[in-house]
Amino acid sequence: AQSVTQLGSHVSVSEGALVLLRCNYSSSVPPYLFWYVQYPNQGLQLLLKYTTGATLVKGINGFEAEFKKSETSFHLTKPSAHMSDAAEYFCAVTLDNYGQNFVFGPGTRLSVLP
Amino acid sequence: DGGITQSPKYLFRKEGQNVTLSCEQNLNHDAMYWYRQDPGQGLRLIYYSQIVNDFQKGDIAEGYSVSREKKESFPLTVTSAQKNPTAFYLCASRRGEFGANVLTFGAGSRLTVL
Numbered sequence: 339a340q341s342v343t344q345l346g347s348h349v350s351v352s353e354g355a356l357v358l359l360r361c362n363y364s365s366s367v368p369p370y371l372f373w374y375v376q377y378p379n380q381g382l383q384l385l386l387k388y389t390t391g392a393t394l395v396k397g398i399n400g401f402e403a404e405f406k407k408s409e410t411s412f413h414l415t416k417p418s419a420h421m422s423d424a425a426e427y428f429c430a431v432t433l434d435n436y437g438q439n440f441v442f443g444p445g446t447r448l449s450v451l452p
Numbered sequence: 453d454g455g456i457t458q459s460p461k462y463l464f465r466k467e468g469q470n471v472t473l474s475c476e477q478n479l480n481h482d483a484m485y486w487y488r489q490d491p492g493q494g495l496r497l498i499y500y501s502q503i504v505n506d507f508q509k510g511d512i513a514e515g516y517s518v519s520r521e522k523k524e525s526f527p528l529t530v531t532s533a534q535k536n537p538t539a540f541y542l543c544a545s546r547r548g549e550f551g552a553n554v555l556t557f558g559a560g561s562r563l564t565v566l
Contacts, residue, residue: 347492370553381456381542381557382495389553428494432553440555442487442494 340365342429342443350449357416359446361403361429364410371412372430373403376445382428388412399423424450454479456558458543463563465530465537473528473561475543484526485544485555488512495542501526530563538565 345360363369370389374382386397393405399422403414412429429443456477465471475484483502487495497510501520515534520526526545530537540562544555 342494372554374557379461379540379560379562381458381544381559382555383557384554387554434553440495440497442496444492444494 340369340431340433340439340441342431342441344427344429344443344446346446347444348447348449350451351419352451353421354418357401357414357419357423357448359414359427359429359448361412361414361443362410363412363429363431365431365433367433368407369431369433371403371405372432372440373397373401373412373414374428374430375399376426376428378425385414385427419448419450421450421452424448456543456545456556458541458558458561460561461559463561465563465565467565468532470529470531471563473530473541473543473563475526475528475558476524477526477543477545477556477558478524479545479547479556480523481545481547481556482523483546484520485546486510486516486518486526486528487542487544489540489542489560498528498541537563539563 341364372387373385376382386395388395388405396402401416426445426447428445432440459474485500486498499518501507517529542560543558
């Protein structure tokens with residue numbers, strides 16, 4: 339069965355600092371990987387996704403993530419945090435290309451300090 | 453603009469009452485999903501539907517019911533059998549064809565049982 343872990347339920351960074359949100363997955367085959375962002379009392383919005391091909395994926399708002407098969411990781415980074423990045427971030431995985439069985443991580447809440 | 457509309461945004465219910473959460477999409481997506489979100493637990497799948505008049509139970513379907521009479525609509529009923537219904541409920545949809553594995557989310561409905 340698939341599972342997703344996100345190290346750190348809450349991460350705080352200073353404005354302008356590097357953002358690093360960790361995601362590790364457990365899967366017997368290479369999965370499709372996603373990062374979603376959720377602002378308070380809102381739905382989830384896709385930040386980026388990895389399906390096949392290039393392992394470094396660029397998304398919206400300056401975020402990017404790198405798929406590392408050997409480490410079963412898909413960490414999310416942004417070089418310089420902005421106050422507007424404060425939100426909850428979810429890593430998700432699915433094994434099939436029909437998207438029938440998404441598994442979401444528990445989420446990491448990002449705080450950006452002035 | 454196309455999207456998913458969930459209503460109501462906030463709902464209060466007395467114990468023992470059934471309530472129905474609405475989810476309507478104008479994206480012409482085939483598949484629709486209901487997730488429950490609790491703090492620190494990520495998203496858990498309640499029900500999903502790949503086509504009209506067909507739906508499958510997710511991981512936590514007990515105490516919930518759905519219908520899919522129209523492609524655009526996928527209402528969720530929280531019954532009195534659901535022991536702990538206070539949560540944030542998210543509806544999502546996805547195109548049905550192979551490779552379309554990105555979920556689009558509504559803004560959510562927050563249910564509080566008094």
